[in-house]
Amino acid sequence: MTANGWLQIGVFFVLVLLIAKPLGLYMAQVYERKRTWLDPVLGPVERLLYKLTGVDADVEMKWTEYAASMLIFSLATLLLTYAVERLQHWIPLWNPQHLPAVEPYLAWSTAGSFTTNTNWQAYVPEQTMSYLTQMFGLATHNFWSAAVGMALAVAFIRGIARREAKTLGNFWVDLTRGILWVLAPICIVYALALVSQGAIQNFKPYDTVKLLEPQHVTTTGTDGKTVTTTVTTQTIAQGPLASQEAIKMLGTNGGGFMNANSSHPFENPTPFSNLMEMVSIFAIGGGLCVTLGKLTGSPKHGWAVFAAMSILWFAGVATCYWAESQPNSMLKGVDQHTVQMGAAQQAGGNMEGKEVRFGIANSALFATVTTDASCGAVNSMHDSFMPLGGMVPLANIMTGEIIFGGVGAGMYGMLIFVVVTVFIAGLMVGRTPEYLGKKVEAYDVQLSMLYLLIFPLIILGFAAISALLPAGLASLSNKGPHGLSQILYAYTSAVGNNGSAFAGLNADTHWYLVTQGVAMLAGRFLMIVPMLAVAGNLATKKIAPASLGTFPVTSGLFTTLLVGVIVIVGALTFFPALSLGPILEHLLLRSGMSF
């Protein structure tokens, strides 16, 4: 670890902190339908959209109506994306490479993946998706799924803030305003900033260039014979990258235009673009803490939640940076070990799977940030991390991605933890738990626990089955504890709607495409429903004045207890699985065994 590395991590956090307040207050204005400086431009567009779709913006919805609207919208957009993928070869627009239709298993899994904000990609995008599919099928989903998450978070916040109310807002209005006022304007500026750094934005066919030096490639055929071919040209993929990259990061979607994702120089050209990308992952999640404080009338509560997220983020990045800065003990005695030990001219550490231009600090930071949130974009290969370094992204997703989190999803996930924390605090002192004046009762706790239990149930269930079935094991590139980590990561990423991968696992098989598709849908929608039920129930309650027995949710004690509950729930649930995966691999590595 170096001072330079820590300085860069510090600069990143300061930027997140500086953005949180103005963005959070702006989002509060947007979702409360108060005046903003963009109203003269966007107001007429909004009214036109409501007129065309028949939405009455003044009609509010009960939580059940809000949930049903969200489900109908998600089903419609899933089927639309599936259709675009399957029909892309028939649509003459923007398919200069004449790519064929996407195979149905992959098309369904991908449609589910983008509908749920997961963006798990079991394919090579530049060889599979036409420009039209990338833009209309996938990038639009990045806006939709992000806006759905933000709408749901705001609905939960309204549930806390409102007194004796039956409604949580209007889903269609929240969805529309999230896209028009928040995501679209920021993405326009952001995409241009990425272009200024070197990200490409075009509709050209792919370029073919002649290699400076011919390459000889030896492959083994199905008959077992080896064939050596000489490669003299390289194809360089093109496309409308910058526009997709902006929402990919801001909306914590993470699905890359290129297979190499944010380690590709067209997606993430410079260290400055790398910083922008990392900050934008946390921007809305951090801002929503301020929105929470503003809309509930308790700004300190918003900052207390922000502090809990920050503590957990720091614990993750410090562990990951430390683990990746260590030399691989298996390399002792060979030249490579000397390189990894570091020297005056270079920092040392595990550089396998990392971009030299980003180095270890920015790779560890990116991996931590992208899994704290449900982004899933990568600028390094998590599969190549040291066992404990790779455990950090895995453990981050296992917390439920509530550390700033996916746009909206992180906030409502964190608020479920707040309800459980307040409940536990109430049990400790023997008083009826209250959350900002709302009594937390049996129904709220039952549904909060349902939310928390569905998550590990799906992950561990599918991972256990895959670890036993030949269809699950056939995809592994490594055996032993590392292989288990690959399976565990795949389902954790799917259910957590993250989308990053331990890339050693081949997920483009019927088994993984179907089970991960189901896992992504279940991980998104079966958790949203009980969350909205809690919000709807909280909204109906009176707000009691604070008394001596009220547990303050603005203090350092609250932040500490909240962090403790998150860590304990995560540890109790997933520690056995982690012990058999990355922790065992770490111990075996130190005794000279690798997989």
Next chain:
Amino acid sequence: MTDVVFLAASIVFFVVAVLYVYGCQRLKGGRNDA
């Protein structure tokens, strides 16, 4: 044929999700509810 299966599976999932909404709402009337 595979397209029809995936279409049907998607619709079934979301129908189940709507029923789940109903189930969560019904839970409110449980005997442990305050």
